[in-house]
Every structure is written in structure tokens, then in C-alpha cells.
Amino acid sequence: MLQAFVLSAVLLAALKPVASAAAVFPPPAKHVTLNVGNAQLAPDGFSRSTVVVNGQYPGPPILVNKGDSLSVTVNNRLTDPTMRRSTSLDLDGLFSPTSELPDEGSPFVTQCPIGPGASYTYDHGAIDQAGTFWYHSQLSIQYIDGFRGPLIVYDPNDPLKSLYDVDDVNTIIQLGDWWHNTTLSPTMLPQYEATGIIPVSDSSTINGAARYNGGPAVPWSVVNVVKGKRYRLRLINESARNVVTFNVEGHSLNIIEADGEALVPHVVNALDMLAGQRYSVVLTANQPIANYWIQTPFVGGAPARNLNQNITLSRAILRYAGAPIADPTTPMDVGPFPESLVEAELRPLVPQAAPPADVNVTLDLEVIAGQAIWTVNGVSFLPPKTPTLMKVLEGASTAADFNATENTFVFPAHKTIQFTFPENDDDDAHPLHMHGQNFWLIKPNSTDVINTVDPIKRDTAAAGANGMILRFRTDKPGPFHFHCHIFWHYQAGLATVLLNDPAGTRAQVHPDAAWEGLCPAYNALPADEQ
Structure with missing residues (x-):
């Protein structure tokens, strides 16, 4: 089941200015502790052992401001012998400004993995980016087992801030493929390597909740809105394979960010998201007070290879304040959707010519x-x-x-x-x-x-x-x-x-x-x- 988000970022210090014109002060520091361990969870109603952060899937959000100095301590508490017990951390999309590591968390590229019982701290330094990012294990296919979560860098001086009213932890939407098999690394990965046939996911989660054919009626994830307000939805495709189409019934989506880069606002009805991609879209709650489907049909291999899979069960609810606590009454639309995103039509908010190739x-x-x-x-x-x-x-x-x-x-x-x-x-x-x-x-x-x-x-x-x-x-x-x-x-x-x-x-x-x-x-x- 969907776990409640638990913030793990703690403000360490707010440095006071000193009366000296020559003084240079670092930004406030954020320290985050991620306890990576095994837990028995059932995001789609099927109980299995998982690899998760602080006992939950998705992991707790890391929320910081542009200019913050971020350090992240990973405590490896993995004990399940059927899975990889070492781990790593990738702050996906963040670029390290420190002199210690040019890039955090790439096993066998910038460092070795963190063994069971060990801890390691990534001192990222001051963040000079802003936007929608995420974190996950970079070791083998470990993040498929649940080690993934959101990382949001807010910009108090966001040049597009006038376009939205609400941008908080409740407007983060995480999309992730989900497998019932608990031995993905030791069994399914060798099977894939031998046959070339990628295993097909059993379901697709939205903020940690999903359903599958024949499974229990797990409550849909709900995004609550108030009529008349504008919401910055931060979309993250945390899948290891699936391409997800995102659409909200009856609402247009104004794209303002892709992978941490601000964009000229671009209105669509739906957008395809590849594994690892992120977008921010502004949704205006301008429809009659009711419940509407958030629709996320996906493609990720032949469904005939996994009869649990049903893309019409990949959905959540957009619920207006004052609407009944009930499912929408309309059937789910799996597309194709008119006026879907064409990536080539996106433009940067601040134009910059690509330099000539050397x-x-x-x-x-x-x-x-x-x-x-x-x-x-x-x-x-x-x-x-x-x-x-x-x-x-x-x-x-x-x-x-x-x-x-x-x-x-x-x-x-x-x-x-x-x-x-x-x-x-x-x-x-x-x-x-x-x-x-x-x-x-x-x-x-x-x-x-x-x-x-x-x-x-x-x-x-x-x-x-x-x-x-x-x-x-x-x-x-x-x-x-x-x-x-x-x-x-x-x-x-x-x-x-x-x-x-x-x-x-x-x-x-x-x-x-x-x-x-x-x-x-x-x-x-x-x-x-x-």
C-alpha cells in the first residue's frame, strides 16, 4: 500500500551574517539520511520483499532550495539474501559541484558500491540547479525492487512562478513499473541475459499504488485540487522500462520544465515519458467539481507475457474539493490522445544556441x-x-x-x-x-x-x-x-x-x-x- 511520505531532510544550520564586508557565507546545509533496507510491502496488493528507503515505496522526498548545500548519508541495512545486498545512490539529474566526486553514485565508474552494514555520505555541495529530479540505486537492477524516490529543487525566484499557485509535496507524481518476482537480480536478470526477452512488469504504480488483473482493489492514489487554483505537477517516470503516457481527463497540461530545464510554456493534452524523464506541467482546476481520471497507459513489452498486466488499471484520481469520495464515472481512455506532446516543439525559456561541434x-x-x-x-x-x-x-x-x-x-x-x-x-x-x-x-x-x-x-x-x-x-x-x-x-x-x-x-x-x-x-x- 501507498506509504505516507516522511520528510527526512533536516535543516542543520542557519548561519547568521557577521559585520564584515569581506565575509563569504555558505548557503544553509541540508542533511538527509536514507536507510536502505528490506521491507515486506504490497504496492499493488501483492505482498513481496522489497528494497526500500526508510521502509517505504516510493522513498521519502528530498526537498531543497536552489543554493542549498546537500549531503546525503546512505546507511546500508539490506539483509535479504535473495537480493543484492550492496547498494549505491544516484542523485539523478543533479550535477555535483564539489571537488570530491565529479558524479555521485555510479558504481564502478566513480566509486565502488556500499556493502551491507556500511554507510557512506555524499557531500553534494551547493546546488546551482532547480527543477524536478529523483534518486535511485544505480547498482544492477536494484531500483526495480523499490529503491527510488523524488528529489525536488525549488527556486524561490522561479521565472515561471506566476503561472501556478500550488507546488508542494502533494503535487509530485511518481510513475513506476512494478514486478511481483522478488528475485529479479539473481533469477530474472540471468533469464533475460540468456533469452533476450525482458520481463514484463505486473503493474504500474502511481505514487506507490497500483492494481493488477485479479488483484485486490487497492485504493487509487488521489491528487486533491481546489477549483480555480493552478497546480504545478512534477512528473517523474521512475520506471526501469515502461514508456508512460500521462493525461488528465478533461484538463490541458502546460509544460514548463523538462529534466530541470525551464521551458517556454507549451500546452498539450498528453505527453509520453521515457524511463528517467521528468516534466513539470501546470494544471488549472477549471472544470466542474467532480472526480477525474489521471490516466497513465504504458508500453513495456508484450502484455501476453504477463497476464497480471492491464494498462487500464494504470490510473489515479484528480479530486476536486467538494466532490464525493468516489471513482470517476467515465471509462478510462488509453489513447491515442489528440494534441499530444511532440518533443521537437519544446523551446528553452532562455534561448541558447548550441555551440559548433569540435x-x-x-x-x-x-x-x-x-x-x-x-x-x-x-x-x-x-x-x-x-x-x-x-x-x-x-x-x-x-x-x-x-x-x-x-x-x-x-x-x-x-x-x-x-x-x-x-x-x-x-x-x-x-x-x-x-x-x-x-x-x-x-x-x-x-x-x-x-x-x-x-x-x-x-x-x-x-x-x-x-x-x-x-x-x-x-x-x-x-x-x-x-x-x-x-x-x-x-x-x-x-x-x-x-x-x-x-x-x-x-x-x-x-x-x-x-x-x-x-x-x-x-x-x-x-x-x-x-
């Missing part, structure tokens, strides 16, 4: 037929035993210094890199996700037009049948993961490492002693605890 790279995504082996330019990524960052700090500087299966691309500092993904005939639109920074999406999968004048920037976009072109800068030194956010594909090799400026990394990145201790501790664990 380096051009073509990336081909291919799968070996009948097997779960994905390749990028012919290489299937395998995580190394020694993290990329550790190798760089020890002197690695060229692609030849890494195993071929690490698929590491080395780029010089302060250059613009263009990635071109050719058209492919694969059925999946791969949500490619870049750690460490956003990229200019100069040709989305939804158009043949190349836009270098005012493209949007984001961190997750589709490489699919129509191809994609993106550009990014190498101004930030360090290794950064770039991978498919369908985590089944990620585990099957659809990933690379982008290493910017190895010499600059050694000069600027200085991990602490706690980081130094992670790999020896992890490597000393027995295999069943890793």
Missing part, C-alpha cells in the same frame, strides 16, 4: 539476436572491478588504458562533442541518459529537422527509429556514465563512459578517505553480499 562521433546501438547483449559501436559494456575514476587518478589517460569492455571515450577539455545516433529499426526508443551535465538536443527522435539555434537541453532523450543528435561540452573534468535508462538494457551492455580531460581530473578531483575505503571493503565481501 568532435563528431557516430554511435550505433545494436543487439545480438536472441541474446541480451547490447552494444555501442560494437562493444557491450561490462563494469570494471576498479572504478574508472580510480584508474584516472592513478594515471590512466587514453582509451588504451582501459579494457575494451569499459567502452570509455576520452575527450579533451573545453570542447563541444556531437553524438549522432543513426536511425534504427529496433522497437524500443532507448532513453539515453547522461550523467554530470545536460546536453543540447539538436535533433530529437520526433523530427528530421536539426535545430542549433534554440534547442532544449535535458539529460535523457530517445534514440530510436528516427535517430537523434545531441551536443555537450567537456568543461567539467571526470568520468561520466552515459547509458540507456531501460535498466535491463543497461545491464546488457548498453552503456559507455565519457572521460573528460584526464589531466584536469587528476588536478581537480580529490576524493576523501571514505571514498578510498569503499573498494577494499566491497572487494573483501563474499559474492553473495556484493
Whole structure:
């Protein structure tokens, strides 16, 4: 069942100004404690062991303001021997400004995992972003078992604040695929690797609640509104596979943010969201007082492979104050919806031309037929035993210094890199996700037009049948993961490492002693605890 949100962020200190014109004061600090453990939960009515944060699914929201210094302590309390017992944390979409780690939480890229019984603190530093983000385990497919939650960075000076009246914890909408099998990593992942057939989810949760065919009538999640008010809904697709269509019966949606980037307001009736993508939409409660369906039909494999799945059960309720406590009386609409989002029509609130490319790279995504082996330019990524960052700090500087299966691309500092993904005939639109920074999406999968004048920037976009072109800068030194956010594909090799400026990394990145201790501790664990 849906657990009540419990805020775990605690304001540590409010620093008082000192009478000195030369004084420089850090922003207030937020410290968050995430206790990662096992719990028996039933989000869709089927009880199973889960991997969750502070005993709940989804995890508690991390809520901070732009300018806050954020630190997150992960206490690994995992004990279930049928699952992975080590863990990690990815603050998805946040870019670390500290000199300790260029990117937090990428196992075997920037650090080793956190073993059972251990703790580790990510000192993120002052946040200079704002928008809708999330956190999850980056280890194997562990977040499918429940280790995922929202991370919202509010901007008190949001330039679009005049467009909405309400933006709080109650307007966060988390979408997530859900499996009944409790041995996803030890059994279903090897089955997928052997057959190439991704397991199909049993249900799809909205803020932690769902139903499945033949299951109990779990209460729908409810979003409460007051007629006449405007609500900023923060949508997060926390799925490991499913592409979700979001629609609210009888209401239009004004898109104002994608992946932490402010947009020129763009009105639609529905929008598709790939795994890992986030949007903010403004919904105006301007309809007659009643109950309305929040409709989230999804695509994620052949439903015939899992008879529990029923996309008409992927829904929630928008309830106006004064409406009866009852389900809407209309049938659910599973689309297609008119006036749905075309990603290529989005524009940044502050236009910025994409810089000319200094380096051009073509990336081909291919799968070996009948097997779960994905390749990028012919290489299937395998995580190394020694993290990329550790190798760089020890002197690695060229692609030849890494195993071929690490698929590491080395780029010089302060250059613009263009990635071109050719058209492919694969059925999946791969949500490619870049750690460490956003990229200019100069040709989305939804158009043949190349836009270098005012493209949007984001961190997750589709490489699919129509191809994609993106550009990014190498101004930030360090290794950064770039991978498919369908985590089944990620585990099957659809990933690379982008290493910017190895010499600059050694000069600027200085991990602490706690980081130094992670790999020896992890490597000393027995295999069943890793």
C-alpha cells in the first residue's frame, strides 16, 4: 500500500551574517539520511520483499532550495539474501559541484558500491540547479525492487512562478513499473541475459499504488485540487522500462520544465515519458467539481507475457474539493490522445544556441539476436572491478588504458562533442541518459529537422527509429556514465563512459578517505553480499 511520505531532510544550520564586508557565507546545509533496507510491502496488493528507503515505496522526498548545500548519508541495512545486498545512490539529474566526486553514485565508474552494514555520505555541495529530479540505486537492477524516490529543487525566484499557485509535496507524481518476482537480480536478470526477452512488469504504480488483473482493489492514489487554483505537477517516470503516457481527463497540461530545464510554456493534452524523464506541467482546476481520471497507459513489452498486466488499471484520481469520495464515472481512455506532446516543439525559456561541434562521433546501438547483449559501436559494456575514476587518478589517460569492455571515450577539455545516433529499426526508443551535465538536443527522435539555434537541453532523450543528435561540452573534468535508462538494457551492455580531460581530473578531483575505503571493503565481501 501507498506509504505516507516522511520528510527526512533536516535543516542543520542557519548561519547568521557577521559585520564584515569581506565575509563569504555558505548557503544553509541540508542533511538527509536514507536507510536502505528490506521491507515486506504490497504496492499493488501483492505482498513481496522489497528494497526500500526508510521502509517505504516510493522513498521519502528530498526537498531543497536552489543554493542549498546537500549531503546525503546512505546507511546500508539490506539483509535479504535473495537480493543484492550492496547498494549505491544516484542523485539523478543533479550535477555535483564539489571537488570530491565529479558524479555521485555510479558504481564502478566513480566509486565502488556500499556493502551491507556500511554507510557512506555524499557531500553534494551547493546546488546551482532547480527543477524536478529523483534518486535511485544505480547498482544492477536494484531500483526495480523499490529503491527510488523524488528529489525536488525549488527556486524561490522561479521565472515561471506566476503561472501556478500550488507546488508542494502533494503535487509530485511518481510513475513506476512494478514486478511481483522478488528475485529479479539473481533469477530474472540471468533469464533475460540468456533469452533476450525482458520481463514484463505486473503493474504500474502511481505514487506507490497500483492494481493488477485479479488483484485486490487497492485504493487509487488521489491528487486533491481546489477549483480555480493552478497546480504545478512534477512528473517523474521512475520506471526501469515502461514508456508512460500521462493525461488528465478533461484538463490541458502546460509544460514548463523538462529534466530541470525551464521551458517556454507549451500546452498539450498528453505527453509520453521515457524511463528517467521528468516534466513539470501546470494544471488549472477549471472544470466542474467532480472526480477525474489521471490516466497513465504504458508500453513495456508484450502484455501476453504477463497476464497480471492491464494498462487500464494504470490510473489515479484528480479530486476536486467538494466532490464525493468516489471513482470517476467515465471509462478510462488509453489513447491515442489528440494534441499530444511532440518533443521537437519544446523551446528553452532562455534561448541558447548550441555551440559548433569540435568532435563528431557516430554511435550505433545494436543487439545480438536472441541474446541480451547490447552494444555501442560494437562493444557491450561490462563494469570494471576498479572504478574508472580510480584508474584516472592513478594515471590512466587514453582509451588504451582501459579494457575494451569499459567502452570509455576520452575527450579533451573545453570542447563541444556531437553524438549522432543513426536511425534504427529496433522497437524500443532507448532513453539515453547522461550523467554530470545536460546536453543540447539538436535533433530529437520526433523530427528530421536539426535545430542549433534554440534547442532544449535535458539529460535523457530517445534514440530510436528516427535517430537523434545531441551536443555537450567537456568543461567539467571526470568520468561520466552515459547509458540507456531501460535498466535491463543497461545491464546488457548498453552503456559507455565519457572521460573528460584526464589531466584536469587528476588536478581537480580529490576524493576523501571514505571514498578510498569503499573498494577494499566491497572487494573483501563474499559474492553473495556484493
